Amino acid sequence: MARSDQNIVLHVDDVSKNLGGLQALSDIDFAVEEGTTHAIIGPNGAGKSTLLNVIVGRLPPTRGAVVFDGTVLTGKQPYEINQLGVARVFQTPEIFPELSVLQNVMTPAFAKRDGAFRINIFRTVDSEAEIRDEAEAILEDVGLSTRLASHAGSLSRGDKRRMELAMCLIQHPRLLLLDEPTAGMSRHDTNTTIDLLKKIKARGMTKVIIEHDMHVVFSLADRISVLSGGKIIAEGTPDEVRGSAKVQEAYLGGAHRLEAH
């Protein structure tokens, strides 16, 4: 790779993962440059979610390492990885259904400001004006400013995902991981989400997106890694990947052939 190492935020270094005898990932190696959006695409069962779980520390890799900003993430707890500056949006929104929308978005800001643990009982949540203002501003950005006091559990699926995104954004993460951010969304919601993600990109946030919706991937990604059978079979810019006969053959063609059976 001809890119300078200084700008590398995330380096997945030759990672393999064996899940109960199944080789879920083999020799995955890629690097994500600061400020770019890197997409990982592939058919179901290609190992996309396993890869994401290895990156965030939910699964330890069998071999290899994940290096974020010069720190090896392997063996760290999910909360430690977040404290280093990695935030994650889940495939099924992970939110606090019993809290209000505003509280949902304020909570991560406390983790950012006060660290992984702090007994903060002398102040009240109401008096934390700075954090509340920021949460309100970010909720405005994602289009939820009218729902501040609503129970998060009562939001629609699309709104929950927008709120979860706001929960990540308030931490100003150096790296944002998105697991199928538009899964289960209508075309309209998908497009608003794409616009929102483009807006974040303008702020220079580094992102890794796992997605199988080609429309989303080609509108957002700077680089794409194509995953199939636990291996990266192609990597490059959207144009390179789109034009690659190998990808057409191995991924699209292969998937279609499988479905035709």
Added chain:
Amino acid sequence: MTLFALSRRDLAVFAVFAVVVLAMPFWLQPLGAAYPALMQKFVISAIFAIGFNILFGLTGYLSFGHAAFLGVGSYTAVWSFKLLTMDAIPAIFFAVLVSGLFALVIGYLSLRRSGIYFSILTLAFAQMCYNLAYSVLTPITNGETSLQLTLSDPRLIDTALAPRPAGLPSASLFGHSFSGLEGFYFCAVVLLIAFFVTQKIFASPFGMMLRAIKSNQTRMTYTGFNTRPYTLTAFVISGMFAGLAGALFAITDPLAGTERMQWTASGEVVLMTILGGVGTLIGPVIGAWFIEYFENIFSAFNESVVHAFFSFLPAEIADPVALVASKFVGEGWQLTLGLLFVLVVVFLPGGIMEGVRRIGSLFGRRGTPVSPGAARAQPAE
């Protein structure tokens, strides 16, 4: 002063609560419960329940072993009386400290599991404490005869300051012995302090973190929180509240027995909290009062009281009605309580407080617009 800062709404709740607690001798009069020993029980149980609710209501971890901390608090307080002084302050200090240490150890081990396994672990530890107090540790606990004051207690501080009194002394505050209503008012003031601390926790970022842990622990870890110390802190705080309650029991009656640590006492505080409303500020207090009232007053009703109550009916109807009704009072009080508990859990899962809120919303408070600035949603109240 951020130390005492609370929202106006919370301050109003505190003010009303303070009036209700301090005026107990008046409003309990018509209910037949206005004697000091019982009112002390009301107040102390309320402390036990609001402390329990900090753990169960905020984090969702259901402990079945909180009576252990109550017992530890009582034993520690009585030992403070025996060895040092009859003053209430050191007794409370040591009781809270020691029960906090017990909670630290038991919580550290139990919180490695969640859900039913956590509950079973706390129950197991509490039973261990109970059995230790009952048999192995009799030199410290005096086993089934209960730990009591004796004439030969050293009471180092008291005897250094003044000559030994003739009889057994009673608990005091700065040299003034409690008598009659004074003991109740002392406990009431302690309850108000405990209630205020609870309000601070509920309104604080720390309290919001605990609620968030209850809501979604996975999200908490991926949001950068180390959840274990949060739940452990909540466990220790609620253990200290239980120890405080135990100390107050010892202060009002300088005696500590094993029965205070029995699992039924642990179960009772769970009932109080659920009956009143889990996760609400006032609910556990109401639940505690409710159950204490039933246990002490309702259980004393006998058939003649029931007959008198139904005497306005013609005799042919009054007799069978009174006969059936009498099965639900007196010795049958637990039958009524059980039925009540079933009704609340089935129809009002949020406890008595949910009933209050539903009635409140019937009278049109629902229409109040929520300003964004005051958008501190009340998920559990």
